[in-house]
Amino acid sequence: MNECTRVDVEDVTKMIKGKTVLQDINLSFASGKVYGIKGYNGSGKTMLMRVIAGLIFPTKGRVLINGEPVEKTKKVIGLLIENPAFLDSYTGFGNLKLLASIQNLISDERIWEVLQIVGLSEHKKLKYKKYSLGMKQRLGIGAAIMEKPDILLLDEPINGLDEKGVMMMAEIIRKEKERGALVILSCHEESFLKAASDEIYLIENGSIVLAEA
Numbered sequence: 001m002n003e004c005t006r007v008d009v010e011d012v013t014k015m016i017k018g019k020t021v022l023q024d025i026n027l028s029f030a031s032g033k034v035y036g037i038k039g040y041n042g043s044g045k046t047m048l049m050r051v052i053a054g055l056i057f058p059t060k061g062r063v064l065i066n067g068e069p070v071e072k073t074k075k076v077i078g079l080l081i082e083n084p085a086f087l088d089s090y091t092g093f094g095n096l097k098l099l100a101s102i103q104n105l106i107s108d109e110r111i112w113e114v115l116q117i118v119g120l121s122e123h124k125k126l127k128y129k130k131y132s133l134g135m136k137q138r139l140g141i142g143a144a145i146m147e148k149p150d151i152l153l154l155d156e157p158i159n160g161l162d163e164k165g166v167m168m169m170a171e172i173i174r175k176e177k178e179r180g181a182l183v184i185l186s187c188h189e190e191s192f193l194k195a196a197s198d199e200i201y202l203i204e205n206g207s208i209v210l211a212e213a
Contacts, residue, residue, distance in 0.1 A: 005031040005066060005075055005150045005182045007052060012061035014047055014206075021047050022058070023206045029184060031150065034177050036197030037186040044206040045186040046082065049155045052184065053079050065151070076105070078149030078181075080157055084140040088129035092120045092139050095128055096146060105147045118142040119168060133160040138168075145172060152176050154185045158192055170196060 007029040014022040022044050029035050039045050050056040052063055054070035054077070065073040086095045096111045115121045118138040123131075131139065137160040144152060154173075158166045173196050176183050187193045193200060202210040 003066075007151060007182060007184075008064045009048075009052065010061050010064065012048075012051060012058045012063065014051060014056065015059045021206050022051065025061070025206075025208055027201065027208065029182055031182040032177060032180050033198045034173060034183040034185060034196055036193040036200035037184065037203060038188075038190065038193055038200060039186075039203035041188075043203045045203055046155050047206075048203065049079075049081065049153050049184070049186060052151075053077055053153055055079075075150040076103075076147050078144040078147060078152045080140050080144040080154045082155060082159075084136075084143060086128045086136070086139060088127065090128055091124060091126060092128065092131075092135075092142070093124060095139065096143060099143055100146065103147065111146060114142045114146040117145070117168075117172065119165070134162055134165055137161055138165065141169065141172065145176065148179065149181060152181045152183045154183065154187075156187060157185065158187060158189060166192065 009025050009027040012022055012025040013020065025048065037045050037048065051058055063070040065075050090098065092115055093111060096114065100106050100111060112121065118141050120135060120138055120142065141157060144154065157169050161169060173183055173185065185193065185196060200212040201208050
């Protein structure tokens with residue numbers, strides 16, 4: 001990863017059915033750091049992640065990646081959101097290969113490597129519908145990191161993971177940061193968030209109210 005990546009969230013407000021879910025958000029993020037977002041359920045964490053990823057357009061304001069609107073960026077964005085959509089009748093490898101075919105950036109070898117990283121390589125014949133909750137989460141994490149993204153957005157990455165899985169996630173975040181990725185992480189588990197993050201932002205009722213370095 002040669003070029004630095006910068007994400008600027010400028011005056012972002014999002015309204016849904018007359019309700020303000022994000023209000024006047026201004027944040028800047030740079031590669032090689034891990035940023036934590038904390039807040040109660042319904043505070044706007046997930047909505048902010050979706051706006052940064054370009055999945056949802058703000059009502060007002062914009063998200064820029066290296067000065068370009070997020071929808072025009074050529075930067076690779078890896079994203080873990082709640083309940084990722086995988087096909088029940090496919091294996092973990094089959095699901096990741098299907099996703100990888102959209103951009104065609106990675107090889108089958110890389111997919112196998114990722115399955116090993118997230119601890120699913122021993123279950124190569126198992127269909128997704130037979131996966132446990134923790135295994136489903138691991139596959140979602142694999143999908144987020146497999147293309148070695150410039151920007152990695154992780155919404156509640158340790159949900160459903162056992163202690164070993166939480167340690168795996170901490171190691172993945174450390175390695176992604178080391179690789180030069182820009183990592184934004186939301187998590188309700190404060191101890192994990194503090195250990196993993198360089199900076200933490202608190203969001204309440206759709207507004208950033210506090211920053212911790």
